[in-house]
Amino acid sequence: MNLKKIIKNIFIIAFLLLLLLIFLYFPDYKDSFPSAMKSFRQGEKSGYYGPSKVVYREKDVEGEYILSVYEDYYSCAYVEKTFKYLERYKNSLIYISDELDPLKNVSFQYGPSRYGSFSVFGKVNDESIAEVRLFLKDGSFISKKDFTESLFLIYWDSFSQDYGWMDADYLEAYDVVGQVVFKEKI
């Protein structure tokens, strides 16, 4: 009798908690997308851009970076996950780089991709460039040697005790023999 009562109570509690979860997460679930690519495509559509050709995808802990090309435009999107363990993605914002200067050896844009993370997205316009390095203010650097359709993406967790959120210093590009062919302060 008592055991039955306990089981009944546990079922009632589980049901009430399930209702609470549905109440809390259903709006987010409904507004999210089942895949990063669907979210990306919807972002493109709401930006009246594309459909572009996706040239590069890279996952990080909280989402996915997608680089794409649409005619003369280059875009970098960060598609963030809505839930940690469920494969659902938020509505994505796409940064369309119609400002990448084709006359510079390396043209790039930078900005926060998500809370606590910065990214540099750019295009290598000089075929002799074999490596791009992003130097942080603490002297460390992040290197990129593979370029898809001449595009590159560098991202990092940006908060440092000494330099705050914006801890990037400058970008350097090297040719095959390691000579600096481009340098620009960020």
Add this chain to the structure above:
Amino acid sequence: MNQSKTDNFLDDLLSKVKFKFARAEIRKELEDHIEGRIDYYMERGYSRDEAEIIAVDQMGDPFQIGYELNQQHKPVYGWIILLTNFIIVMILMFYIMIFILFIPVGIESGLYKLSKFDLSEDHSVENLEYEMDIYESTNLDSTKINFEKVIRKKNGDINIIGSLKDKSLKHLNMNFLRNIKVSDSEGREYYLRLKETNSKYFDLEIEDFPKNQEEIILSYDRFNRNFQLIIPLRVGESDES
């Protein structure tokens, strides 16, 4: 204090039940049972005292029954039931609180979604030269853009109120409106500001647009999408609303 036979019986019985929160319930249940038996014997001609003695005697050994009931009402189970009952009550109270708190918010947000901007707040009457309904619309991909109202202000500014409609998009992003170019019939360009938006409506503000111009040209050309709209204006009228 004179205790009845029933009370003595129940006291002895309950002394064996360790979980004290169960005692009241057991007492009530057994009292009802004994009372029923007393009524039964009284209907057969016994006095109340006699009927009570027979009814209680028929119950058996109170200590033995108490021992058995104690087995059924173990303190561990009892505490778990009490705790789970408490949790259920707390969750229900939380739901009621949330329900009460969120009803006004829900109503307000629903009304906000349905409403256009409060023009009387955004555009003061003192500064108003005229207000005119327009019925111009165009499409950008699957989005229908409706330009619905022109507000001409005495300081030279013009506001264009409109709305977007697109069933295929989950989120309407109005940022593209910033890329609309504004010009007059002589080709001069003007600065356009996306003043305010909600989930459906927008308010575009054009600063210092000449009063002698009869039309305003809105054009968009980006990412292989383009449109051009000519919106007629009133010239030489004032103080009309």
